[in-house]
Structure formats: structure tokens, C-alpha cells
Amino acid sequence: MPLSIVWRDSTDPDSYEEARTRRLFNRDIPKRYPIAVVYAGRESDIVDAVKLAIEKGCRVSVLSGGHSFPAWSIRDDAILLDLGNYTDMAFDQETGIVSASPSTTGHALNEFLIVKNRMFQVGHCPEVGIGGFLLAGGMGWNCNNWGWSSEQIVAIDAVTASGNLIQANAQQNSDLLWAAKGAGPGFPGIVTRFHLQTRPAPKVMRSSRYVYAMKDYTAAFSWILQVPFTDEDGVEAIVVGSYPSGMEEPCLTIALVGFGEDENTVEEGLQKAEKARPPGSLTHSVCTKTNLGELLESKAKAYPQGYRYCVDNAFLKNGANVVSVLELAFTTLPTKTSQVFWTGMKPCSRRQLPDMALSLQSDHFFALYAIWSHEGDDSNCKSWAGNVMKTIDTHSVGAYVGEFDFQVRRSKVWGNEQAKTLTEIQRRWDPDSRICGCLGLEDLGDADLMASKSK
Known part of the structure; x- marks a missing residue:
């Protein structure tokens, strides 16, 4: 099936604006205009969207839940990949691992797991998608006792900046798994599925x-x-x-x-x-x-x-x-x-x-x-x-x-060594900066800037 695309220059303005803004939680809408919006309904659509961006010579931004307050996904002249229609959840009874697509909300994941008497540390707000939440590290419920939610990421499936579908786990592509646990919008790929270790629901x-x-x-x-x-x-x-x-x-x-x-x-x-x-x-x-x-x-x-x-x-x-x-x-x-x-x-x-x-x-x-x-x-x-x-x-x-919004101020968001490692991983996996990164911090090659503390 062909991609579902809303093009900026060949769609009526109202339809384009609806596509650009409809899933943004923050109604302080930025004046940034993607070249197109692609609605992904299945994993292959994500692969095709990246290949389309390569063909057009433009970048790709990703919207999973739409709760990024700076609206990271809305980028000028990029292809906006909207994952809202791509939903997938599965549970492995033997391992306790749940697999879920990035647009899955905390509420939906909890409802899916609770009938199985399992729990995952979702975000405190129910309609936040797990994609941005986990990539940022995941300050979930009872984080102070159980640790960060991203610590429970066992593996990810992802589409690379070159349009290849891969899995990253402890045995293969482990650097991407490392980055998926806290890189935030600096992650140099598009996660299509998280594999998460659940815990027994508290009694x-x-x-x-x-x-x-x-x-x-x-x-x-x-x-x-x-x-x-x-x-x-x-x-x-x-x-x-x-x-x-x-x-x-x-x-x-x-x-x-x-x-x-x-x-x-x-x-x-x-x-x-x-x-x-x-x-x-x-x-x-x-x-x-x-x-x-x-x-x-x-x-x-x-x-x-x-x-x-x-x-x-x-x-x-x-x-x-x-x-x-x-x-x-x-x-x-x-x-x-x-x-x-x-x-x-x-x-x-x-x-x-x-x-x-x-x-x-x-x-x-x-x-x-x-x-x-x-x-x-x-x-x-x-x-x-x-x-x-x-x-x-x-x-x-x-x-x-x-x-955090890099457009507003500077602050340290990674340790110095981790910022350098993240830079190396991005250069390795996305040398052409195909995937839109941290809005307001466009040059991830400047590790000193990434790790800098505002003064």
C-alpha cells in the first residue's frame, strides 16, 4: 500500500495545518512547517518514510505521543512521521517482557498489563506516549525506589537513518540500545518497538x-x-x-x-x-x-x-x-x-x-x-x-x-563522557543527520556544548 502523505505544497492549507498540529498537546503551536506529514500505520511505512526522505534530500522528524512541550517533532522542511496510527502490543508470559510501539500511551500499556497482574513504570501522565518518555530516560512511577524506566528496556526494534530495520539488544547493536536509554531526541534512528521487562503488579x-x-x-x-x-x-x-x-x-x-x-x-x-x-x-x-x-x-x-x-x-x-x-x-x-x-x-x-x-x-x-x-x-x-x-x-x-527546551536556555542534560559517546554513536549511525535531533542544539558533534552547564 502507498504511504499516506499530506504534502505542504499540494494540499489545501486547512488540511495541511490539521495534519501538522492535530496531535500536539501544547497548544502554543510553533511556526515551523514540515515539507510533508506521513501517517505510519505499520512498521514498513516507517522504513518507506525514511527512504522517501533520502530520495527528497530532507530530514525526518518523529511524533509518537505528541507531548513534547517544545514540539520537537515539528521541524521546518522535514518529513514529519506521525506514529499515532501505528499501534502494536504483545506480552510474553514466559519472560514477562512486553513489546509495544512508541505511540502506546501509559494508560493503554497499564490497561494491557494489569489484567495479566503485571506492571511497567509508565509516566505519571496517562496520555504520554512511551516513545519520547523512554528515550528521555523515563521518570516513571516510584522512580526513586525502582529506578528509571529506561533501565527496563531489554531491546528495541528501530529503523536506521539509512532505512534499514534492525534490532538492538545486549548482543547486537548494543550502542543503539545504550542511546535508547536517555538520548532523548538525540537518538539517531526511529524506534518502532520497545521490548520492556515488566514486574509483578504491587499487591x-x-x-x-x-x-x-x-x-x-x-x-x-x-x-x-x-x-x-x-x-x-x-x-x-x-x-x-x-x-x-x-x-x-x-x-x-x-x-x-x-x-x-x-x-x-x-x-x-x-x-x-x-x-x-x-x-x-x-x-x-x-x-x-x-x-x-x-x-x-x-x-x-x-x-x-x-x-x-x-x-x-x-x-x-x-x-x-x-x-x-x-x-x-x-x-x-x-x-x-x-x-x-x-x-x-x-x-x-x-x-x-x-x-x-x-x-x-x-x-x-x-x-x-x-x-x-x-x-x-x-x-x-x-x-x-x-x-x-x-x-x-x-x-x-x-x-x-x-x-527541557534547548531553544530557551543551556543546561547539562548528560554527563560529559556520555555526551561524547552519544556524539560518536550519532556520527556512526546517522552521518548525514537525516534524523532530526535536539531542537535548538542542532550540532550534536559539539560534545562540549551538549554537556555544557548554563551560566
Whole structure:
């Protein structure tokens, strides 16, 4: 069957614009215009799209889930390869390995696995495709205890920049497997299928939630930082600054989720926080039964569709005064839909990472989400984000590439040696830069720039 293609110069403008933008989550749409949009419905379409790009002498960009906030996939004069119609999932009962195409969402993967009593660490937001999520490293549920989701990539199937379909695993093309674990948009190929090691679904999941007025910011934030959680507790802790539903003032929400096999152990972990909590919470709940489906549904409400987004993040130095460093971010939200959050990365942040492209982490991860409706608020919201990151920059060791925009600022997103290795891998597999890489960092050959720290 022929490729399904929408050409920029021979399609009516409305149809082209629909093809260019329809699957972008961030409605702050960039003014960049691909030469064509190819809808892939099967793996062979991806091969053919790359060969078409070679024939036309242009580049290829890839859209799997559409949740890249900088819209990495929308590139001038490239062929935009839309993987939304290419869906494939299979499970091997014997090995516990699930195979899934890049556009598979976290919600879909969870629904597929839960009936098999298995789990994979999908992203916190249910409609994010696993393609961009895993290539960035995968800060999935309970990452601080279970590690990064990309660590569970056993193999990938991929189309190379020369249009060949290959598999990369520990025995063959292992450099591409290395890159698939954290290269982000710097991956020099197109993944068509991830082979992922699942885990047994936790027998017990419990959540605790505390909401404080912002006047109690210091007391509440300091409290949760001091709770002595251990890896046996299996607790993920997140502190969110937002306007909760029904609240007219910004609040601090502490959300804890415990994962484990034994009810008493999980609840004892959450009780460590409960026993030490400061007075004055506006609402609170303790050790409530939950499941991953409920948690994903809750996260979807926090990141509404149809809005404009400006997003940034930082790994804070282990010794940073987190409460002080993040106070401006938490207390000056530009809109009622905006939010910021901190999450603790211990104990996994204290172990040596496996050898893979993902190579930055610390005890403290921070992210901001300016969220607004009207174009007229662009300047205010983006200025707020920029000002917050300026105050944080000197306390940062780098950023998570999955939610970073090289067009806006510079930050370290890989370790120095890993950046050099990634450059070598890209030169080896994509010497003509056929695959669009990191938007705003076009010359991946400059390893010093890739690894540079913003000043």
C-alpha cells in the first residue's frame, strides 16, 4: 500500500495545518512547517518514510505521543512521521517482557498489563506516549525506589537513518540500545518497538495527601524533606504548588504513594509522615487504597488539554536548601492552572547509574509548568518561567532532557563522557543527520556544548 502523505505544497492549507498540529498537546503551536506529514500505520511505512526522505534530500522528524512541550517533532522542511496510527502490543508470559510501539500511551500499556497482574513504570501522565518518555530516560512511577524506566528496556526494534530495520539488544547493536536509554531526541534512528521487562503488579498501593495554605510553605515543605523514608517503605513523595480544585488561593499539596507487597509495611512507611506532620492542614487523607489507574486519572486532571504550556526543570544539588531555593517558584504562580512540583529521588539517586545515555540525577528534582489559555498571556507566563529558572540555575547540576527546551536556555542534560559517546554513536549511525535531533542544539558533534552547564 502507498504511504499516506499530506504534502505542504499540494494540499489545501486547512488540511495541511490539521495534519501538522492535530496531535500536539501544547497548544502554543510553533511556526515551523514540515515539507510533508506521513501517517505510519505499520512498521514498513516507517522504513518507506525514511527512504522517501533520502530520495527528497530532507530530514525526518518523529511524533509518537505528541507531548513534547517544545514540539520537537515539528521541524521546518522535514518529513514529519506521525506514529499515532501505528499501534502494536504483545506480552510474553514466559519472560514477562512486553513489546509495544512508541505511540502506546501509559494508560493503554497499564490497561494491557494489569489484567495479566503485571506492571511497567509508565509516566505519571496517562496520555504520554512511551516513545519520547523512554528515550528521555523515563521518570516513571516510584522512580526513586525502582529506578528509571529506561533501565527496563531489554531491546528495541528501530529503523536506521539509512532505512534499514534492525534490532538492538545486549548482543547486537548494543550502542543503539545504550542511546535508547536517555538520548532523548538525540537518538539517531526511529524506534518502532520497545521490548520492556515488566514486574509483578504491587499487591498493595496506598496514598496519603495533605493540603496546606501557602502561609505554611516552610513548615510543610521542611516536614516532608525530613521524613526518613527508606527503600523498604517504597514511598514516592511529591510536593506540588498549585490552585487545587475549589481553592481561591495557591496551596502546597504533599502527595505520597506507597508501593509494596505487604499492607503493614506500606502503611508503616506512610505513617512515618503522618506522625510528624505539622498542624494546620486544610485537608488530609492517610493510607487510602489506590491503584495505578486511579493515580493516572488524577494526574490527567493536573495537566489539562487545550492549553498553552511553558515547561522547565532542574536537578538540584544534593546539599541545596530546597525550601529556600524553590520558594519563589511555589509562591508566585502566574495563573490558576499553572503548577510546580518537587519530588525526592532518594534512595536511587545515591546509587551508581547503569552504563547508559541517561547520566544525570540528584536527590531533588524540580519542574515548573506555566499553563494558560490565551496568547496574550504568553509573555507573562514565559517570563515567569525564565525568572524562576534563573534563581534556581546556580543550585542545579543539570536538567532532565525529557522536559527541557534547548531553544530557551543551556543546561547539562548528560554527563560529559556520555555526551561524547552519544556524539560518536550519532556520527556512526546517522552521518548525514537525516534524523532530526535536539531542537535548538542542532550540532550534536559539539560534545562540549551538549554537556555544557548554563551560566
